Structures are given as structure tokens and as C-alpha cells.
Amino acid sequence: MTITARLQLDPPCEADLEDLHRIYSDARTWTHLPSGRFANLATTRDALAGWLADWREHGLGAWVARERGVVVGHGGCAVRQGAFWNLGYRFAPEAQGRGLATELARAAVDAAREHRPELPVVAYLLENNPASAAVAEKVGLSLRHRGPDAGNPDPSAVRLVFADRALSETELVATMR
Template identity: 40%
Template structure:
């Protein structure tokens, strides 16, 4: 398998492999109630968010792929986290696209910009593995981002936390 790059630059963002220095940003983003509005489990505690960051680092070490810290290069501010992880959906190996951003940076197009870079990498490195987004049925903002990125609703599924919608990337319909 081809590993994801430790760092990708987009027009406005630096996407870099998460590290121990990102713990404060991870706690701020992941534990914010606004970023968990559609999370049935609610926001994680600071300790849980810090453990999630350690888990993300383990995914990079084990799988050669994971979530990036999404940074504004001119200031070094981490505005969010996102990227791809291995996921098995109904027995099929996929890449799950995840993104979570600080609320003050919502509406600036950072999630689609980060996601396009992740989708582009997956298309080049692993064209055999589909990219999916899994959303809560009520999460209209994430569903709009998914549609903007060229994903189509591919069906419903469930997790231990409840029902979810599955969005599958449709290369031919990729929006710009």
C-alpha cells in the first residue's frame, strides 16, 4: 500500500500528520459541543480527545494513513482535523473521510479544500478503494459538504450509536 504523505499543501492550507504537539488543538476542536452537535455520544472529555489523538497517531504508524492537523500556514493555527482512515463497510474495504473544524472557521470552505486533497490522494494511490463519508441522518451541513465534493447518498447503515447515512464518492460527478 502507498502511504499518505505526511504533509500536503493546498491553496490555503497545510495538512500535516498529527503529532503529540497537537493535543491542545485536538481537545479544543474535538471537545467543543458545537462540533459534536450531531454526535450521538456528545463531545468527548479532554482526556478522551487526547486519547483520540494518540489513536490517530497509531493509525499513521500502523496503516501509513490517517488524519491530518489542518493548519493555516501563515499563522500556524490548527483550524481542524481531517483525512482518511481504513474502514470496512458491509464487508468492503473503504477509506472513511472525516473532518472536524473549529466553529469560528466554518463556512470558509476549509473542509471541502482538505477533503479534495484527501480524495485526490486516494484516487492516485488506491483507486481500487472507494472513499465514503458516514454522517448522522440529521447532519445536513456535512451532507451538503459531501454533495459538494461529488458524493452521493449510497444507503443507510448503523453503528452502536444509531443509524447513519453512507455517502460514496462518485468521481464522474466531482463538483469544483
């Protein structure tokens, strides 16, 4: 468990399934990528299995964020492609706009740097999501790449890659998968 000023951050568990589904199935949490919305509980269950695997395999992954005991979000850093820490998060609409994402992201970056400092911390996001870009910058990440978002159903979508250091070509390519 990690405690911030307003959040209790815990590794996810099976009992969090319904709360996570409530957040990930809400279209309001996917305004920048509507196709990413979790349409059914099975999708959330599969994602939860992956999040649990991150913790087992790497000793760190995305947390369930609770504010005064209520699940308000999910996020953190998880190793991707064995090449970098991926910083990501999603918060319930009623919890957005209050700095909770920045609070969680700071804790996640610190945990990743402590756990495996040799891996860069990366946040990749869509250009039409300026709030996430602002969070990345607030936690010390800088824009390292701007280009097409491969695999996005919107062919005009642009991916931004922020990182805590310069990325090698191999690391950058890994963020495009």
C-alpha cells in the same frame, strides 16, 4: 505535508494534543452528535494514538489543518475495517462555514485515491448534518445508503452513507460498525 489554497495539512503529532482537544471537546463541534464530544484530555490522547497508528499502518490518515499557522481543524481519509477509506473531519467553530471542510475533503479524497485506489472512499454521517452531506457531494461522493444509525444513543438517528462508487454488501456492512 499537503498544501491547499488556504490550509497546511500535516500528519498529527504529540505536540498537537492540546489543539486537537480544544476542537474535539468543544460542544459546538458536536451539535449533530452531542454524545461524541471528547469530555477529557485522556479521550483525545487515545484518539490521537489511533490517528498516529493510521499513518504508521496505512501511510495516510487524518491531517491537522492549519490556516496561517493556527490549528483550525482535523480530518482526512483513514482505512477502516480494511474495506474502505473513511472521510471525516472536524473544524473549530470559528473556522466553520468558509469552505475549509470542502478544501480538506478534496485533498483527502485525492490522496486516498492515489494511495490505494482499489478502496472506495466513504463518508458516513447523520442525516441531521446537511452541511456534511453537502461537502460529501461537493467532493464527488453520492448517497449509497440511508438507514438506522446502529449504536447511536438516539434511536431515531439516521445514518447516511456516501461513497465514490457502488459499495459491495461487505463494504456497506463494514460502514455500519
